[in-house]
Amino acid sequence: MKYAIMFIYDDKKAHYQVSVPDLPGCSMTEKTIDLGMEAITKSIKSQLSTLAEYGENVPSAKSLESHRKAYMLENPYSFAQAFWAIVTIDISPYLGKxxxxxxxxxxxxxxxxxxxxxxxxxxxxxxxxxxxxxxxxxxx
Missing domain, CATH: 1.10.1220 (Arc Repressor Mutant)
Known part of the structure; x- marks a missing residue:
């Protein structure tokens, strides 16, 4: 499944806020984009593993374009600071036996x-x- 990843750079703190809109609570801060991609991928897998452990469904991933438009409408002034990436996760290990x-x-x-x-x-x-x-x- 392809999950959209949002990065927002904070000039004052000199780090990126990295989040996955399809997985509420799956967010973190990292110093670089590369570290952010690596850490958010691990975080996604960890969250999916927890959902599987409790028998919860894996959330569907919306398109990057739909997330971008929604964010732009909700945050018109900080939109210029946001950029997006996509990470592909094999969700089959989290779907049960x-x-x-x-x-x-x-x-x-x-x-x-x-x-x-x-x-x-x-x-x-x-x-x-x-x-x-x-x-x-x-x-x-």
């Missing part, structure tokens, strides 16, 4: 899926690709 199922698909569709998986670093397996497609469809 995997179960093997039998799915019947047309041969040509399977070939297209396998070709996409082999050419993309976003998907490690055919199952991962199908799960991602299911998430996208369920979010509609």
């Amino acid at each position: 995997s179960h093997k199922i039998n799915v019947t698909l047309p041969e040509l569709l399977i070939a297209q899926i396998d070709e996409k998986v082999s050419k993309s670093s976003s998907y490690k397996t055919r199952s991962g690709f199908i799960a991602s497609a299911c998430f996208a469809e369920l979010e509609k």
Whole structure:
């Protein structure tokens, strides 16, 4: 899942406020953008792990554009200081135990899926690709 990350630089304190709008409470301060990306990625994984531990659903990620527009409307004067990034998190470890199922698909569709998986670093397996497609469809 692709989570939008918002950075706001504080000149007075010389650090970045880093937050994930889709995960309330997932925020921190860091001295550099690189440290912010590294730390927020760990924080996202930690929060998702906690949600999974308590049987809570993984929050869906809204588009970066929708977050940007909402922030701009709410904070027109500080908007110029904000910038955005996206971090991709494999949420499958936070969805509970995997179960093997039998799915019947047309041969040509399977070939297209396998070709996409082999050419993309976003998907490690055919199952991962199908799960991602299911998430996208369920979010509609």
